[in-house]
Amino acid sequence: MTTAAKRPLKQQFLIDAAIMLHRYGTPSHRLERVMDEVSQGLNVHSAFLYTPTALVISLDEDSAASEMTVIRRVDSGSVDVGKVIELGRVLGQVARGEVTADEAMPIIHRIDVAPSMYGPWTYGLACATACAAVAVFFGGTVQEWIAAAVVGILVTVMELLHARWKLEKGLLEPIAGVVASLSSILIARSFVGMDDRLVTLAGLILLIPGLRLTVALTELAVGHLSAGVARLAGAMVSLATLFIGVAFVWRMIDPLRVADDAGADLNVRAFWIALAVAPIAFAIVFRAGPKQWPIIMLVSYLGVLVSRSMELRFGVEVGAFLGALTIGCVSNLYARVRDIPAMVLLTPGMLILLPGSLGYRSLAALLERETLEGVQLGFSMVVIGLSLVGGLLVSNAIVPPRRVL
Structure with a gap:
């Protein structure tokens, strides 16, 4: 040899x-x-x-x-x-x-x-900001935004310790689920009218494998079957083990929960502020440099604007397709002009559109024996994921990237 x-x-x-x-x-x-x-x-x-x-x-x-x-x-x-x-x-x-x-x-x-572009403190702050922004997108209250940021920091600490101590790879998701759900319930008891389940979902959003799911569907769509099937299976198992930790806490200490699942109306001003901040936070999480922040913000804005406006008229599937199409075309065009990999913009730009939270909510509904809702949410996750993949593939045909990377 x-x-x-x-x-x-x-x-x-x-x-x-x-x-x-x-x-x-x-x-x-x-x-x-x-x-x-x-x-x-x-x-x-x-x-x-x-x-x-x-x-x-x-x-x-x-x-x-x-x-x-x-x-x-x-x-x-x-x-x-x-x-x-x-x-x-x-x-x-x-x-x-x-x-x-x-x-x-x-x-x-x-x-x-070379060392990572951002230190653990910057990375942790970005994760907390991203979790708070997601709580805004879910229609949470101010208390829930703050709680989601706190839970996001705790989950990030668990992630960094897991990497430093080189623990078994499959341990991170269930432990993070336990930490997020337990801390959300305890924080909820200190605030009136706070939904701990919304906070748990927002705090875990960066570990929910929505990106892996979309990449897996893309690989399957372009004929890379072995990689696509393996990644899809890994994403589903990761989501399941993450939720197992959450479900364990819900079953063990359910009497401590403060029942408040009504949620709040989406704060439009807070939504646009969160949309301005979230792409930067996601860019830091994916180690994109400050030079890429403005274009990442622009791509994310365009994708969300197109997706939400089309969703109101034609449905969520069309909105997801056109949002991904917009992000893909702009990313490929910028990549051709600046001669950089298109995935630099695609990855953080797509994160806001990903359907990973639907998979989590599907498992939560099934846990509560709401079978019909759970199946519907799971099916919606797959359909939206396929719509996003379709948008990206069409964007590559309309504006072929100069590089294949």
Whole structure:
């Protein structure tokens, strides 16, 4: 078997670059296509097979006259927009022949080991702000906005401790569900007229796998069946284990709950303020730099405006489709002008439109034996997810991105 020390430099570069893209949360259809382009630029015949937990790479350089297959067990990480931009720039230079593989190798490794763009305090504040904004979108009161921010901070602390202590990967979701629901109930007892279930959902919103669900449906739609099925199954299991922690607390300490599920009317002024703040918070969560904040805000605004206006006239499915279409077209156009990966804008811009909360609410309804409502919410989640995927695919046909990444 060929070792890394004896492996040709071009092949080692392709392997390392693919692993890094995998680690930064790049979808399978984008990773495989961009790596094919880079391989062609290096005159290496290649095939890449991606799943969320593994990467299979087959390489055959003409000069070597021998095929080599490499299998790597790599967990797909959270999206890191900053590193995707830097890595995408280097890969583009290699594909165009502007930089050789031996020149690019140390550059991509410096990108990989570079510290996160934002420290834990900034990241935690962004998560809390995002949770508070989501509570506004759900029609919560001022007390519920504050409570959602507090719960969001607690969940973020659990996430950071989980990563630092290197605990079993599947433990984060149920523990976060327990912490969020328990803290929401305890906080609700201190405020009059606060819905702890709304606060729990808002506080957990960043762990609800709406993005993974949409990416999985996109992969299935474009024919990447192994990656799509694996990611879809992982998203559903993640949602289920997250809700198990919530349901455990609801069953154990239900007498402590203060029943108030009526909610409040949506505060229009607060909604627009939250819409202005949420994209920046999501951009920080995905490690997008300040230079991308204005365009991310613009893309998010346009997507929500189109989605909500069309939803009122034609229904939620049409609204989701046209909202995703708008975000996709603007993101691809900006990516062509500035020569950056389109997913830099797509990821935070789409997050506000994602249907992950419907899956959570579906499980909550089923837990309360409201079977019909639970099935309806689950079906709505799938339909809206497919509508979003359709909008993104059509946007790629209308405004093809210059890069496939």
